[in-house]
Amino acid sequence: MHGPTWRPLTRDDAQASADLLNAMESVDGIGEHYTAEDTLQELVDPYADLERGSLAAFDGDTMIGYMKIRYKPSADEVHRVFLDGGVHPGHRRRGIGTTLVEAGVAAAKVLHARHHPGLRLAVDVHRPEHIAGLAELMRSQGFAPVRYFRRMEHALGDVAPVEAWIEPWSAAADEEFRRVRNEAFADCWGAVPMPPDLWRNKIVNQTFRPGLSFLLRDANGTPAGLLVTLSWDADTEATGIRDAHFMVVGTLPGHRKRGVATTLLAHALGAAKEQGYDQASLVVDSASPSGASGVFERAGFVPKAPYIRWALEA
Secondary structure (H helix, E strand, O other), X not given: OOOOEEEOOOHHHHHHHHHHHHHXXXXXXXXXXXXXXXXXXXXXXXXXXXXXXXXXXXXXXEEEEEEEEEOOOOOEOEEEEEEEEEEXXXXXXXXXXXXXXXXXXXXXXXXXXXHOOOOEEEEEEEEEOOOOOHHHHHHHOOOEEEEEEEEEEEEOOOOOOOOOOEEEOOHHHXXXXXXXXXXXXXXXXXXXXXXXHHHHHHOOOOOEOHHHOEEEEOOOOOEEEEEEEEOOHHHHHHHOOOEEEEEEEEEOHHHXXXXXXXXXXXXXXXXXXXXXXXXXXXXXXXXXXXXXXHHHHHOOOEEEEEEEEEEEEO
């Protein structure tokens, strides 16, 4: 019996990647579904060096496992790289996951040496808590939990838009949205400024919903906070639920504790309801310096699936 064949990922692997991720979803139940267009967006990430920082396992033409490293465009003291990956449910418990994690850590060291050699390196894995065997694999490779996150959801029942000095995204305001995001998250754990190429890849892509993305200004017209929404068509097709995912909810430090996030959330929830969405969702850092978890709960969001950030100081 022959084992899998191994090679780095390429941009031509978008459909195979989507097929693998959807097979994983059928067992893991994370709530994430993919099209080839979605996975291509990940493969063309400007900070994913596929040649040096990826590896995929194939059984014939079927991708049965992968890992991919994403390094940071900038870092301060610690360069935190993301190690993403997974194994097809029908091929688990055969050592593929261990091989991929080991290869990922080795690749992280290579990319770290190329881009931020003077800093300390941390390899991060961000996955839902409930995936079978994940904790054992992480601990066996020296990873430890360093942060906890939670997905939260809000059913869009009796909500209505809130009147405020809020403007929707426009192409002319795109750079201002990016700048406000960077300033709002400057003191958040693990966050770094998003340069324009990363902003275009991760935010203003095919999942971006400009009609549900807003900037709030104070009485002087100065930006105070923003909310950016993404939505995945593959999720809607698979579940029948249109989810408005509030990917970015941020308040500038000088405007915190003044109801900025509360106003943005209320406005966006009402707008999502008007536009035919069934629910809104977001992911919150349990130790956010802005106290975001409490803000979201008061806005009506209900805690759902927990996520763990595993890290290895390499």
